[in-house]
Amino acid sequence: MSLDTNTNVVNKNEEFKPLIVAFCCNWCSYAGADLAGTSRLKYPANIKIIRVPCSCRVNINFVLRAFQNGADGVVIAGCHPGDCHYSTGNYHTRRRFSLITNLTEYIGVEKERFKVDWISAAEGNKFATVMNDILEDVYKLGPNKKLRDARWKI
Amino acid sequence: MENITKKIRAVAKQALIDKEVDKILGWKKGDLWSDSYPVFITKPEDTDTLIWDLFCINNLSKFLIKELTKHDKIGIFIKGCDSTSFNQLLKDNRINRDDVVLYGIPCEGMVDPEKVKKIMLNERVREIKKHENNFTLISKNKNIDVSGEEIKYDKCITCISPNPVVYDQLLSDEVENSKHSGDRFKRIEEIEAMSPDQRYNFWKGEFQRCIRCNACRDICPACSCVKCVFDNEDAEVSGKAKTEGEDTFFHLVRAYHVAGRCVDCGECARVCPAGIPLDLLNRKIIKDINEVYGEFNAGMDSTTPAPLVTFKLEDTDTFSKKGGK
Numbered sequence: 001m002s003l004d005t006n007t008n009v010v011n012k013n014e015e016f017k018p019l020i021v022a023f024c025c026n027w028c029s030y031a032g033a034d035l036a037g038t039s040r041l042k043y044p045a046n047i048k049i050i051r052v053p054c055s056c057r058v059n060i061n062f063v064l065r066a067f068q069n070g071a072d073g074v075v076i077a078g079c080h081p082g083d084c085h086y087s088t089g090n091y092h093t094r095r096r097f098s099l100i101t102n103l104t105e106y107i108g109v110e111k112e113r114f115k116v117d118w119i120s121a122a123e124g125n126k127f128a129t130v131m132n133d134i135l136e137d138v139y140k141l142g143p144n145k146k147l148r149d150a151r152w153k154i
Numbered sequence: 155m156e157n158i159t160k161k162i163r164a165v166a167k168q169a170l171i172d173k174e175v176d177k178i179l180g181w182k183k184g185d186l187w188s189d190s191y192p193v194f195i196t197k198p199e200d201t202d203t204l205i206w207d208l209f210c211i212n213n214l215s216k217f218l219i220k221e222l223t224k225h226d227k228i229g230i231f232i233k234g235c236d237s238t239s240f241n242q243l244l245k246d247n248r249i250n251r252d253d254v255v256l257y258g259i260p261c262e263g264m265v266d267p268e269k270v271k272k273i274m275l276n277e278r279v280r281e282i283k284k285h286e287n288n289f290t291l292i293s294k295n296k297n298i299d300v301s302g303e304e305i306k307y308d309k310c311i312t313c314i315s316p317n318p319v320v321y322d323q324l325l326s327d328e329v330e331n332s333k334h335s336g337d338r339f340k341r342i343e344e345i346e347a348m349s350p351d352q353r354y355n356f357w358k359g360e361f362q363r364c365i366r367c368n369a370c371r372d373i374c375p376a377c378s379c380v381k382c383v384f385d386n387e388d389a390e391v392s393g394k395a396k397t398e399g400e401d402t403f404f405h406l407v408r409a410y411h412v413a414g415r416c417v418d419c420g421e422c423a424r425v426c427p428a429g430i431p432l433d434l435l436n437r438k439i440i441k442d443i444n445e446v447y448g449e450f451n452a453g454m455d456s457t458t459p460a461p462l463v464t465f466k467l468e469d470t471d472t473f474s475k476k477g478g479k
């Protein structure tokens with residue numbers, strides 16, 4: 001895929017294959033992804049899962065670097081509030097990423113590209129839905145050109 | 155202002171003679187009408203260089219981190235914004251309250267020399283006279299009367315704490331807070347009202363001028379980690395390439411790292427040689443914290459925990475129901 005950063009137009013001859021990076025907490029959301037897999041639920045192959053000990057391990061650097069290095073959308077998924085395996089991690093996630101969601105939107109990144117959600121180990125269905133939804137949104141938006149590092153090639 | 159200058163000199167001299175403190179941090183006059191800069195004094199006879207005028211804008215609090223490694227007890231003059239910065243340093247455990255003597259100065263706002271130069275264009279300014287909230291700019295050929303709003307720093311027009319919030323001794327009567335009545339979130343709301351692409355282009359235009367000089371990091375009282383994420387080569391976050399992506403990365407990470415601890419002193423934007431309005435990034439975070447987690451002004455005291463180191467079970471968020479706004 002080639003990007004024309006000046007005109008914001010994707011080369012029409014090449015098909016746009018979005019790349020979504022999903023940071024999933026080890027205890028709930030990653031197990032949710034497993035369940036989606038073993039239940040043979042359909043979710044797109046464009047999702048690259050990165051397993052983290054807890055959703056609060058993810059910081060703004062991870063998200064920005066993912067966007068810079070080729071992601072068109074980023075998801076952060078953790079246990080539902082109250083279910084964190086470290087008791088309080090996702091409460092911190094909730095506050096931090098509330099601010100970061102607004103901050104990235106404030107500098108002009110479309111809010112549909114960046115999602116935070118709670119997915120438990122029993123919610124294989126929800127995992128598939130969340131991933132399908134963001135993929136659909138990102139398809140509509142087209143490739144992420146705003147935060148991409150100009151030096152990065154895929 | 156002359157009265158306060160006299161008091162500053164007397165207080166500093168006495169404190170050094172009595173050996174109450176072994177160093178004084180204050181301001182002195184430079185060569186130009188608009189130059190007032192920080193000065194460190196250890197000898198009682200040098201205290202006559204100390205001043206207080208319309209240009210004592212430098213926040214002295216951050217110097218304490220380094221100076222307190224060399225001295226046991228330091229006397230420092232602080233305005234409102236310096237005092238909130240001081241509280242932030244206390245809260246972050248960078249300094250000890252017992253090692254510092256604070257001489258508080260209620261502040262009526264400082265004059266931005268750049269704004270004065272724009273009004274006087276090619277005229278050489280000689281002097282600025284203050285009457286109440288108005289000023290007369292005096293040059294060889296003409297006098298121009300202006301209001302405070304026209305020549306004060308932006309951060310002073312929207313200042314929420316002109317009176318020191320912490321001090322050992324106050325050098326004059328408190329000033330009225332209502333003089334500083336500008337709406338500090340007006341500009342933020344204007345940017346929020348733009349389309350995503352407009353916002354992106356606005357920030358891109360600002361960020362790309364960044365020369366990564368780090369002045370904004372150095373001056374900031376909330377930016378005081380011993381080891382900074384930007385200096386950590388192993389973490390691969392210290393990219394120095396002059397690309398759009400790196401510029402955005404630097405600015406978002408810097409702004410977010412002081413979230414909940416930024417005292418809105420505006421120093422980052424003031425010292426930026428590229429004129430990037432960094433305060434518009436930090437103040438956006440303050441606005442969001444106020445809206446989502448309740449009004450919080452960092453530095454008002456030295457004990458209330460910052461919103462990002464705590465939480466409530468019933469907190470709301472910005473990413474689910476309303477989907478990010």
Ligand code: SF4
Nearest residue numbers: 234235261263310313
């Ligand atoms: S921000 Fe407030 S305390 Fe600081 S210099 Fe301006 S008016 Fe004075």
Ligand code: SF4
Nearest residue numbers: 364365367368370426
């Ligand atoms: S002071 Fe300005 S130019 Fe220097 S690093 Fe900060 S934003 Fe960039």
Ligand code: SF4
Nearest residue numbers: 374416417419420422
């Ligand atoms: S980020 Fe800027 S306004 Fe906030 S505390 Fe630091 S220097 Fe002051």
